[in-house]
Amino acid sequence: MTPGGEARSARRSVPSVTARDHRATLLTADGVPIEARYEPPPPSAAADGDGLALVVAHGFTGALERPALRRVARAFAQRTAVITFSFRGHGRSGGRSTVGDREVLDLAEAVRWARRLGHRRVATVGFSMGGSVVLRQAALQEADIENQPSEGTVSEEHGGRMGARADAVISVSAPARWYYRGTAPMRRVHWAITRPAGRLVSRYGLGTRIDGRGWDPEPLPPVAAVPLIAPTPLLLVHGDRDPYFPLDHPRMLAGAADPSSTELWIEPGFGHAETAAPDALLERVADWALARA
Template identity: 55%
Template structure:
């Protein structure tokens, strides 16, 4: 359902996409006239394409091609409730399909934290993309080894915590437990090949320590690359312009080879 037609002038166009299970997904397109490469950006938990840090990442990527940003279910202006990485693959699939309808010949997904797990699972289960970049992504579920992750699990597992997340962070979390439990990123990473995978992680990440990127990288097949970034914290809030530029260049080089 189109709410604001995408422009050809370089100005962003807004859209409301519909996921395969009927959830309305708020999305934005920053066009590239050549329609060669499009980056589809998947934000982290409690994020949105309207958030300044996500917008900054999108602006950096836009120097190298078109960009599609979207709000996962339960986030921002999208409908539904967050399943914290399970059904979100359907939201990403709707955004990738939109990029294809817009005429892009190459599509790369770039995900952060929860979004990083989603881009890996989406490429493994659905395909249809030309490169994948997973930043600060967990390799496995139910991780509680750091204080931030213990606090997060305590919040999403309790009605009061979900109320706080909804009111303070504007994110609606589903009260339903996963059933069945979706395959973890590390368990499906091998299916990405021959899609190139770049795993990016900071050695100062306070949510997921570096055994997560090493586990994800080890599970994947070639072509793959692992960057452990000195001093980098967690997800889009920690990523600066220089790293965005390097990731965009990596994508450009690898989609050109396919």
């Protein structure tokens, strides 16, 4: 079966709010197959059939089966249903990474899958690159919804966007602006992305296939996206020991966001993204989503 055929089969056959772990190949709006996994809610939450699903967007060089993402999924699955997936160019997904640009399409399809599974409440949780993606995807969805006709509905199969809208957004360790090179780790990331030798190392050493053509046009930066997310609840989480992005990044994001719907958590001792996030923080993030979405 072709990747697209697998995705269409998954869309037809997945039961509503399934009680079992389920894997699928999703097909994005631009035709990229994305590997995804659904983990059902714990028995304590199973009675709430239309309950929350957390859709988790990993960081650059992460993937569905990477230990850090599996640990995040286990922590979240103690409280609610979880969908994890590999961005394009990562893991067993197709395509090449555009480092946060067209990845909004990958996230949108994962959110739609959560809706097709029967979840009426969906929150997106992104780490680092994934943190910038959840911000941009939420902003783009709000803009699309605002421009929809007020009468009637538009189906997902015919271009509707309502199914990809998140009810709450959580961005962890995200940059506020593009092209930041102010730390040694980010200079290494830029080398991996922009240089042919770096892309070879990323492909064969890190399992990440990068599109070498760059951005054209440049995507909306996270700091410009956050004002567009309201009234959707937004949580920004950042560690005071983050070696990639210093604290001016989350503060810039929070300063640009709507204060009536945004919270900022600066976490003492926390480093960067899913690799460093302690279980206690992940549990608090899940509880925030359960309360806000």
